[in-house]
Amino acid sequence: MADLILKLQKANIIGRGGAEYPAHKKWEAVRNALNQSSKGPGLGYVICNASEHEPAVSKDHFILEHHADKLFEGMKLAIKETGAREGIFSLNAKYYATMKTDLDARIAAAKKDGFSMRIVEATSYIGGEETALLNAIEGRRCEPRLKPPFPTQQGLHGAPTLIHNVETLYDIALVAEGTYDDKRFYTVSGAIPHPGIYRLPVTLTALQILEQTENVPQQEFFAQLGGGASGTVFDQQQLAHETVHGAGSVVVHLLKENPRELLLAWLNFFHKESCGKCTPCREGTYQLVRLLEDHKRIPWKKMQPILEVLEKTSFCALGRSVPIPVLSYYRNVLKKS
Amino acid sequence: MNKIPLDTGSGKKVTVYLNGQACDAQEGETILTVALRNGFDIPHYCTHPDLPIDANCRTCLVEIEGKEDTVTSCTLRASEGLRVLLDTPQVVKLRRENMELLFGDYRANSPRIRHGYWSRTLEEIGHYRVSGTRYKRDDPQREIHKMGTAAEFDPALCIACNKCVEICQYIGICHLGLEGRGSKTRVGFNPDPANDCIYCGQCTAHCPVEAIREQSHLEEVAAALRDPDKIVIVQSAPSIRTSIGEGWDVPAGTDLTGQLFTAYRMLGFDKVFDVNMGADITTMVEAQELVERLRKKWDGGLVSGPMFTSCCPGWVKFAEFYRPDLLSNLTRARSPHIHSACAYKSWWAEKAGVDPKKIVVVSIMPCTSKKYESTFEHLMFDNMKPVDYVLTTRELISLLKTRDIDLPHLDTSEVDREGTYSGAGLIYGASGGVMESALRTAYFMLTGQNMPRLEFEPVRGFEGSKRASVKIGDRTVNVGVVAMPKNIWPLLREIKKDPNVLDYVEVMACPGGCIGGGGQPIPNTFATVKKRIAGLYKIDSSMTLRTAHENPAVKEYFEWIKTQPEAKKNALLYRTFSQKKKGE
Numbered sequence: 056m057a058d059l060i061l062k063l064q065k066a067n068i069i070g071r072g073g074a075e076y077p078a079h080k081k082w083e084a085v086r087n088a089l090n091q092s093s094k095g096p097g098l099g100y101v102i103c104n105a106s107e108h109e110p111a112v113s114k115d116h117f118i119l120e121h122h123a124d125k126l127f128e129g130m131k132l133a134i135k136e137t138g139a140r141e142g143i144f145s146l147n148a149k150y151y152a153t154m155k156t157d158l159d160a161r162i163a164a165a166k167k168d169g170f171s172m173r174i175v176e177a178t179s180y181i182g183g184e185e186t187a188l189l190n191a192i193e194g195r196r197c198e199p200r201l202k203p204p205f206p207t208q209q210g211l212h213g214a215p216t217l218i219h220n221v222e223t224l225y226d227i228a229l230v231a232e233g234t235y236d237d238k239r240f241y242t243v244s245g246a247i248p249h250p251g252i253y254r255l256p257v258t259l260t261a262l263q264i265l266e267q268t269e270n271v272p273q274q275e276f277f278a279q280l281g282g283g284a285s286g287t288v289f290d291q292q293q294l295a296h297e298t299v300h301g302a303g304s305v306v307v308h309l310l311k312e313n314p315r316e317l318l319l320a321w322l323n324f325f326h327k328e329s330c331g332k333c334t335p336c337r338e339g340t341y342q343l344v345r346l347l348e349d350h351k352r353i354p355w356k357k358m359q360p361i362l363e364v365l366e367k368t369s370f371c372a373l374g375r376s377v378p379i380p381v382l383s384y385y386r387n388v389l390k391k392s
Numbered sequence: 393m394n395k396i397p398l399d400t401g402s403g404k405k406v407t408v409y410l411n412g413q414a415c416d417a418q419e420g421e422t423i424l425t426v427a428l429r430n431g432f433d434i435p436h437y438c439t440h441p442d443l444p445i446d447a448n449c450r451t452c453l454v455e456i457e458g459k460e461d462t463v464t465s466c467t468l469r470a471s472e473g474l475r476v477l478l479d480t481p482q483v484v485k486l487r488r489e490n491m492e493l494l495f496g497d498y499r500a501n502s503p504r505i506r507h508g509y510w511s512r513t514l515e516e517i518g519h520y521r522v523s524g525t526r527y528k529r530d531d532p533q534r535e536i537h538k539m540g541t542a543a544e545f546d547p548a549l550c551i552a553c554n555k556c557v558e559i560c561q562y563i564g565i566c567h568l569g570l571e572g573r574g575s576k577t578r579v580g581f582n583p584d585p586a587n588d589c590i591y592c593g594q595c596t597a598h599c600p601v602e603a604i605r606e607q608s609h610l611e612e613v614a615a616a617l618r619d620p621d622k623i624v625i626v627q628s629a630p631s632i633r634t635s636i637g638e639g640w641d642v643p644a645g646t647d648l649t650g651q652l653f654t655a656y657r658m659l660g661f662d663k664v665f666d667v668n669m670g671a672d673i674t675t676m677v678e679a680q681e682l683v684e685r686l687r688k689k690w691d692g693g694l695v696s697g698p699m700f701t702s703c704c705p706g707w708v709k710f711a712e713f714y715r716p717d718l719l720s721n722l723t724r725a726r727s728p729h730i731h732s733a734c735a736y737k738s739w740w741a742e743k744a745g746v747d748p749k750k751i752v753v754v755s756i757m758p759c760t761s762k763k764y765e766s767t768f769e770h771l772m773f774d775n776m777k778p779v780d781y782v783l784t785t786r787e788l789i790s791l792l793k794t795r796d797i798d799l800p801h802l803d804t805s806e807v808d809r810e811g812t813y814s815g816a817g818l819i820y821g822a823s824g825g826v827m828e829s830a831l832r833t834a835y836f837m838l839t840g841q842n843m844p845r846l847e848f849e850p851v852r853g854f855e856g857s858k859r860a861s862v863k864i865g866d867r868t869v870n871v872g873v874v875a876m877p878k879n880i881w882p883l884l885r886e887i888k889k890d891p892n893v894l895d896y897v898e899v900m901a902c903p904g905g906c907i908g909g910g911g912q913p914i915p916n917t918f919a920t921v922k923k924r925i926a927g928l929y930k931i932d933s934s935m936t937l938r939t940a941h942e943n944p945a946v947k948e949y950f951e952w953i954k955t956q957p958e959a960k961k962n963a964l965l966y967r968t969f970s971q972k973k974k975g976e
Contacts, residue, residue: 201467
């Protein structure tokens with residue numbers, strides 16, 4: 056395992072689910088937890104997080120459809136290296152509906168090779184949060200757990216658990232075979248002629264991505280980077296300097312778009328997907344939607360205290376990210392125009 | 393349930409600084425616990441010392457000195473030298489906003505506030521300058537859910553803190569669970585036909601916002617007190633007197649018996665009697681039944697299984713729903729407040745020359761299932777319900793505060809003569825108390841003398857399952873004392889293996905017995921319950937009348953009972969049981 060961990064560190068492999076946590080650190084934590092475990096190795100789990108529910112992000116779907124070989128290689132590698140008892144795909148239920156035959160066959164084939172794997176269907180956005188995902192697999196209420204302990208220490212059924220996004224496992228497979236080339240998958244969508252999934256260098260700015268994919272709009276525009284709900288909004292000028300983080304999405308909006316409707320789309324999404332565990336997210340997202348629905352002009356002043364508790368006091372990243380699109384849109388686009 | 397460890401420190405002593413003040417703490421203890429112990433004031437709605445940390449209400453916010461982030465003090469662990477600020481402007485602003493979200497339209501939705509009664513929650517949010525009117529919360533489109541005639545759940549007030557769910561799971565019933573998502577998240581009820589609520593009300597004693605609560609009898613009691621034609625009798629359960637003071641921040645365990653009697657008279661009750669006197673009647677009936685069983689057994693007769701107590705309606709509901717096969721082993725004695733109410737509506741009414749139909753009996757109980765029990769038709773005699781209304785300790789606190797009666801500072805007064813009680817009746821409040829009282833009297837019945845030492849320590853204490861043996865002459869009586877349903881199952885398995893392993897078993901639904909009951913003041917914590925228990929035993933040890941069979945009021949009652957026809961005697965002293973369906 057030490058070899059691979061070093062390779063992951065050198066290649067700078069980071070989590071592509073959105074959090075960008077260095078992969079080698081997760082591996083180290085799992086290794087330490089397995090060493091300390093009184094039960095000994097062979098009891099951990101590897102989970103592939105394929106819950107993908109963020110709007111305007113479908114790169115994991117793309118990988119499942121076109122690069123499943125590599126993904127399964129990454130999964131097998133992780134199981135073998137960590138000595139895990141089982142590999143679990145937490146898979147967006149809609150994806151599974153269309154890919155069942157192929158994925159079931161791959162899992163059956165892996166079993167013949169001695170790898171125990173199964174698919175668990177994920178049905179919500181919060182189900183992609185790694186501890187909520189663990190609760191869901193264990194049959195509990197799908198809501199995030201208090202950390203620590205982290206999943207690498209006490210994850211599924213209390214055992215050390217390595218959780219990676221689809222793309223991260225794909226990257227790990229490339230690193231192992233020596234073909235990783237510092238690229239990532241971008242989901243490009245919105246008011247553009249050629250929406251799609253593109254694999255391009257990680258160093259590109261958002262504008263370069265739009266240029267290389269022939270997607271620069273004719274009219275004035277802005278874009279949300281990193282996620283179609285939780286991503287940050289930048290104006291046209293900023294896009295020339297910003298690289299794309301998070302889940303790797305670029306969503307282009309025309310400047311003339313109705314701000315109230317755009318805000319409502321984001322907030323409705325967060326409200327609908329809130330698990331209901333903590334106060335700011337459970338109550339706050341609902342009140343934000345209400346405020347917008349009840350006012351013809353955007354009631355920024357009334358929204359502000361709710362956005363503040365969401366940002367500063369939410370239990371998990373879902374709640375904390377609600378203000379990101381809203382406030383960056385206000386700061387980078389509305390205030391300037 | 394998220395298996396987060398309870399708030400336990402490592403044992404290592406450290407010093408933390410709260411608002412600059414040095415405070416002793418255990419390493420790993422939460423800052424919320426340290427702060428509360430040191431008298432600091434931090435709002436918190438999802439933290440309870442006996443239950444897992446959920447960190448969902450986001451009101452117990454603090455700041456770590458030198459850092460900008462606001463963190464929850466229920467998850468911040470003490471470490472050497474940690475410096476924490478408890479009420480910076482940012483903390484105050486953020487926690488107030490979260491409370492505004494939690495209590496969005498609380499004032500309009502709380503029936504207690506609407507009816508003009510004192511509300512603990514209202515006082516609390518007022519203390520933090522939270523309006524309770526700023527936001528209209530999402531409507532989960534659900535009706536108020538009734539748990540029998542004992543408790544109810546109001547979705548409009550629920551803040552999904554999960555405490556009721558966890559305590560229900562802890563005691564071993566698992567009837568509650570959160571349901572719905574997002575802003576519609578509320579408590580739901582186990583749909584499994586093989587699972588039912590036992591009406592113990594532990595959920596109500598752990599709800600921080602009066603969303604799961606007792607079904608109120610306040611209005612009915614107020615109406616009875618206003619009615620000049622009614623003779624309104626009040627009788628309080630043993631457990632009230634060492635816990636009610638908590639409503640005024642008087643330490644748990646403080647005896648306020650005399651002040652309570654004064655308060656009842658101020659409220660306008662016509663007669664102040666006592667459930668303790670009823671407990672003495674129960675002891676007489678139950679000890680007699682026990683003695684008969686023991687004699688039969690000792691004479692070689694067939695006695696299958698132990699005799700179980702039946703004074704806890706939560707336990708009775710448990711048996712009637714989950715284990716109807718046990719019902720023939722439950723003592724047929726009525727429960728204390730029913731026994732005394734029967735006595736007052738028959739014997740006392742005759743003695744005082746009043747029409748029993750004009751009597752209204754109000755029991756003040758630490759319990760919600762006593763409300764349920766008071767509605768049983770099969771307990772009626774002469775077409776009368778023995779007990780008309782039951783108020784919980786919490787309801788009485790609310791009533792007294794609404795009337796501006798400052799209980800702890802009242803002069804003391806005495807119970808009316810027919811309410812005279814013994815220390816044995818008083819200790820019914822604690823787990824093991826019924827057992828101890830019955831043994832005191834059964835011993836006397838079997839040997840003709842009192843036990844050489846009345847205290848029977850092995851059955852005392854907070855543990856959920858206790859065993860003891862008592863020597864009566866050259867015979868040994870084996871007894872078991874159980875609190876909480878989760879401890880019943882192992883005991884029943886043991887009895888199944890050997891039906892004669894125990895002679896007599898006391899079962900209570902609540903942790904620590906009635907004293908930790910579902911109607912008790914909030915917060916209802918194990919530590920508090922232990923102090924209340926100590927208070928009860930202290931009163932007992934200071935009394936001269938300490939056995940039921942020596943109680944002059946009870947003696948007089950039984951003399952009177954002897955003159956009554958058999959059917960009436962039965963109706964006043966005994967009860968029956970029947971299998972119950974879900975929701976019954």
